[in-house]
Amino acid sequence: MEELSSLMHGFAVVLTPFNLFLMCVGILLGVIIGVLPGLGGANGVAILLPLTFSMPPTSAIIMLTCIYWGALFGGAITSILFNIPGEPWSVATTFDGHPMAQRGRADEALTAAFTSSFIGAFFAVVLITFLAPVVARFALKFGPAEFFAVFFLTFASFIGMGKGSPWKTLAAMCLGLALASVGLDKVTGTLRLTFGHTELLTGFDFLIAVIGLFGIGEILASMESGLKFQGATAKIRMDAVLQTWKKLPQYWATSLRSCAIGCWMGITPGGATPASFMSYALAKRFSKNGDNFGKGEIEGVIAPETAAHAAGTAAMLPMLTLGIPGSPTAAVLLGGLLIWGLQPGPLLFIEQKEFVWGLIASMYLGNVVGLIIVLTCVPLFAAILRIPFSIIAPAILVICAVGAYTVNNSMFDVWLMLVFGLAGYVFNKLGYPLAPLVLAIVLGSKAEESFRQALLGSQGDLTVFFSNWLVGGIMGLGMVMLFWPLIAMVVGKIRGGTKSATA
Amino acid sequence: MTIQKTARLTMGAAAMAVMGATAAHAWEPTKPVEFVIPAGTGGGADQMARFIQGVISKHSLMKQPMIVVNKGGGAGAEGFLEVKGAAGNPHKIIITLSNLFTTPYGTGVPFSYKEMTPVAMLALDQFVLWVNKDAPYKTAKEYIDAVKAAEDKKYKMGGTGSKQEDQIITAALERVTAPKKFVYIPYKGGGEVATQLVGNHVNSSVNNPIEAVAQWRGGALRPLCIFDGKRSTYTAKVTETMAWSDIPTCKESGLPTEYQMLRGIFMPAGVKAEETAFYVDLFKKVRATPDWKEFMEKGAFNDTFMTGADYAKWVAAADKTHFDLMKEAGFLAAGAAAPAAK
Numbered sequence: 001m002e003e004l005s006s007l008m009h010g011f012a013v014v015l016t017p018f019n020l021f022l023m024c025v026g027i028l029l030g031v032i033i034g035v036l037p038g039l040g041g042a043n044g045v046a047i048l049l050p051l052t053f054s055m056p057p058t059s060a061i062i063m064l065t066c067i068y069w070g071a072l073f074g075g076a077i078t079s080i081l082f083n084i085p086g087e088p089w090s091v092a093t094t095f096d097g098h099p100m101a102q103r104g105r106a107d108e109a110l111t112a113a114f115t116s117s118f119i120g121a122f123f124a125v126v127l128i129t130f131l132a133p134v135v136a137r138f139a140l141k142f143g144p145a146e147f148f149a150v151f152f153l154t155f156a157s158f159i160g161m162g163k164g165s166p167w168k169t170l171a172a173m174c175l176g177l178a179l180a181s182v183g184l185d186k187v188t189g190t191l192r193l194t195f196g197h198t199e200l201l202t203g204f205d206f207l208i209a210v211i212g213l214f215g216i217g218e219i220l221a222s223m224e225s226g227l228k229f230q231g232a233t234a235k236i237r238m239d240a241v242l243q244t245w246k247k248l249p250q251y252w253a254t255s256l257r258s259c260a261i262g263c264w265m266g267i268t269p270g271g272a273t274p275a276s277f278m279s280y281a282l283a284k285r286f287s288k289n290g291d292n293f294g295k296g297e298i299e300g301v302i303a304p305e306t307a308a309h310a311a312g313t314a315a316m317l318p319m320l321t322l323g324i325p326g327s328p329t330a331a332v333l334l335g336g337l338l339i340w341g342l343q344p345g346p347l348l349f350i351e352q353k354e355f356v357w358g359l360i361a362s363m364y365l366g367n368v369v370g371l372i373i374v375l376t377c378v379p380l381f382a383a384i385l386r387i388p389f390s391i392i393a394p395a396i397l398v399i400c401a402v403g404a405y406t407v408n409n410s411m412f413d414v415w416l417m418l419v420f421g422l423a424g425y426v427f428n429k430l431g432y433p434l435a436p437l438v439l440a441i442v443l444g445s446k447a448e449e450s451f452r453q454a455l456l457g458s459q460g461d462l463t464v465f466f467s468n469w470l471v472g473g474i475m476g477l478g479m480v481m482l483f484w485p486l487i488a489m490v491v492g493k494i495r496g497g498t499k500s501a502t503a
Numbered sequence: 504m505t506i507q508k509t510a511r512l513t514m515g516a517a518a519m520a521v522m523g524a525t526a527a528h529a530w531e532p533t534k535p536v537e538f539v540i541p542a543g544t545g546g547g548a549d550q551m552a553r554f555i556q557g558v559i560s561k562h563s564l565m566k567q568p569m570i571v572v573n574k575g576g577g578a579g580a581e582g583f584l585e586v587k588g589a590a591g592n593p594h595k596i597i598i599t600l601s602n603l604f605t606t607p608y609g610t611g612v613p614f615s616y617k618e619m620t621p622v623a624m625l626a627l628d629q630f631v632l633w634v635n636k637d638a639p640y641k642t643a644k645e646y647i648d649a650v651k652a653a654e655d656k657k658y659k660m661g662g663t664g665s666k667q668e669d670q671i672i673t674a675a676l677e678r679v680t681a682p683k684k685f686v687y688i689p690y691k692g693g694g695e696v697a698t699q700l701v702g703n704h705v706n707s708s709v710n711n712p713i714e715a716v717a718q719w720r721g722g723a724l725r726p727l728c729i730f731d732g733k734r735s736t737y738t739a740k741v742t743e744t745m746a747w748s749d750i751p752t753c754k755e756s757g758l759p760t761e762y763q764m765l766r767g768i769f770m771p772a773g774v775k776a777e778e779t780a781f782y783v784d785l786f787k788k789v790r791a792t793p794d795w796k797e798f799m800e801k802g803a804f805n806d807t808f809m810t811g812a813d814y815a816k817w818v819a820a821a822d823k824t825h826f827d828l829m830k831e832a833g834f835l836a837a838g839a840a841a842p843a844a845k
Contacts, residue, residue: 046544046571050557053794143704144688184577187689189609189665190836191577198584201612202576322701323694323717328544334694335550338713338801339557345717408581409572449691456688457659457704 003130010357022063027370030070035078037086037211037403041071042328049336057340058358066366068329072312073374076113077381082396084215088206089272089308091438092280096300107240107382109301116302118371120310123259125363128317135267136321142268144453145464149474151447154274156482157281158439168432176440179204187452199412206442208404208413209420213434215400216421219393241375251299254283258303262310272311273442279307320348530777532567532594539597541582543575548600554798555789564788578602580612587618589771593778601668601764604825609666611838619769621814622782627763627805630709632727635700643728643756650680660685661696661705666834668764672709674832675760712803728753730762737800747803783810
């Protein structure tokens with residue numbers, strides 16, 4: 001077991017007081033960055049990157065990756081408490097996390113979120129430790145057609161989910177796709193749907209839409225329902241963590257599935273956001289309590305959080321072995337590696353053993369330290385909900401506005417956020433689901449891009465999406481997901497038919 | 504506080520004594536300087552800008568802090584429009600890539616290098632023609648001959664962005680392969696392109712050295728030629744057998760294509776001469792650091808420095824070249840204006 005001895009050596013590198021100190025600082029900063037919407041992990045790491053130039057590379061990456069872990073943990077906090085996803089991958093966490101908080105179970109939701117984040121990350125690190133070379137080769141098999149197949153699967157697994165009319169789901173998704181197409185068309189390099197307005201050059205940023213639709217929309221809804229968060233009545237239980245832990249083992253299947261989805265999406269690199277959505281959708285489909293999803297089901301928190309954190313961690317693998325970043329934050333870290341004088345790529349594991357194994361060891365330690373830090377804060381976070389709404393609502397509004405401004409340093413985005421907020425409120429009133437809209441905004445342009453890249457390569461031949469076992473398999477799975485409601489109906493009819501016949 | 508202040512004063516006094524009387528009246532930033540990157544995080548321009556920011560703070564080359572901001576929307580138009588709109592503001596600088604020329608021509612968004620004040624050329628980024636190590640081509644000529652012999656649009660060229668530098672080089676290569684054309688497939692970033700080439704999803708790429716060097720060293724990619732007039736000056740071995748200087752120029756291989764990308768600094772229009780002088784001086788100091796030399800070698804940059812009239816002349820010529828290449832390739836947007844005759 002050469003890996004084990006290398007890993008032990010890595011721990012020896014990491015376990016210095018200075019490095020442990022940096023680890024704690026990184027996690028705390030990361031949690032704060034994750035909590036503030038708009039200031040994502042990528043921005044946070046980019047801002048702090050120049051500070052690390054005078055440090056040894058191993059210490060520098062420990063601090064920066066810990067910011068990343070912290071941001072992954074922190075994203076869940078505002079999602080659950082205020083329905084405001086601090087990071088794109090926490091959107092799916094709001095679906096069940098926030099309803100839980102509204103019923104006074106915020107501490108449970110937070111504990112579940114943090115613990116499953118940890119499990120996801122741990123699974124991914126183990127994968128990196130032992131399977132790095134094999135897994136890296138798998139990532140190379142992904143061309144445009146395969147990427148499109150992955151996005152197709154994500155969309156397909158989500159489509160049958162809506163509670164209301166499927167037409168409303170479709171309408172919301174189409175609106176999202178339309179919004180996603182504004183700005184620069186990356187395939188032809190021309191502008192579209194900007195109508196000559198320079199503000200629209202950047203398109204509709206996903207974060208602005210989410211902060212508005214969820215955050216502002218939620219405040220408007222709360223105002224209507226009597227100016228208070230229902231979670232205000234929650235008791236603060238100091239033993240919430242232990243109580244929740246007792247419940248978690250029964251969801252092992254969901255955890256395992258989410259870990260697998262997360263690792264796959266992190267490596268390929270689809271990213272943490274599609275991983276969290278796909279994992280949520282699949283959990284809903286396979287869970288016994290699938291119908292309760294969206295009303296505050298703990299499994300609906302476990303699934304996206306596990307997958308997001310697994311994907312976020314697994315994204316480090318293609319960055320180290322191939323030099324391709326699996327997430328925006330990994331892209332910034334990649335720049336950091338170059339600046340510190342390290343060359344990511346196939347040779348990094350051979351030439352920079354100390355750095356690589358130090359980093360991997362710090363992934364284990366960083367996540368343990370992170371989990372301890374955030375878990376001890378659970379009662380504190382839950383207590384925030386006891387602050388009267390009239391005090392906390394303006395604060396949330398300000399944080400949302402600052403977050404929206406930070407994304408592009410543009411005042412236009414703040415107005416846009418308010419418009420999205422109103423739209424979110426109206427959507428809720430009319431029973432249009434927000435999730436498909438958000439999914440389309442975040443993945444629409446990526447799906448379009450890879451679809452067109454694939455067709456460019458095949459010169460318009462659609463069979464490219466079934467040209468080998470990999471892409472064909474994923475597409476086939478997507479088709480099954482897409483028509484699942486129909487299949488279930490037919491199967492139900494046949495069974496129902498035989499039953500009535502025998503009766 | 505007081506100790507720090509005194510220390511700074513003494514250092515300041517010492518510096519002044521060294522620089523002589525001219526430095527005494529020189530302009531200096533009075534508030535934080537905003538360093539605009541007209542591209543997203545993680546790309547080549549972003550790496551260089553953040554590196555410069557790090558060098559400036561590490562060696563305390565400026566009293567005011569430097570804040571790096573990414574404004575990459577609309578193929579960089581967002582960043583350039585901001586600098587265009589900040590006329591007379593000496594606390595804003597921008598680093599350019601080729602989108603300074605390609606974005607206005609390709610999208611029709613109204614801005615031009617003429618609406619900014621040129622400060623300095625920091626370096627020129629190289630481009631190299633790469634193929635997968637399993638491909639049978641050992642030289643650029645063999646590859647181009649294969650493209651010529653095959654049916655039209657059989658070979659896929661992967662590149663960063665659309666109607667930007669990579670696609671322009673591809674269009675220039677098609678002058679040689681005519682009437683056969685490449686299928687150009689645009690990707691988001693250079694690292695992604697290199698990986699797609701390793702995975703054999705495209706046949707070739709024109710990645711910058713820094714984007715593909717890891718895969719080259721790992722034995723997954725093979726460089727065929729460099730799009731520069733002369734070979735690289737870096738003779739240290741990068742792989743076991745080759746240095747950057749061992750890559751032949753494309754001209755040597757019978758491909759008369761040259762292309763380099765500007766890594767330069769601009770300020771808004773209407774700034775005073777002494778304000779520009781401060782930044783010229785600042786970047787001279789940055790370039791004098793050992794960190795810079797190392798950075799240049801790592802990315803196999805063409806380490807050319809230009810300021811003033813030389814720089815302005817270079818930029819005007821580059822603008823003309825881009826316009827001609829893009830016009831020929833049919834990349835011009837409907838509203839794009841031609842460069843002035845002069």
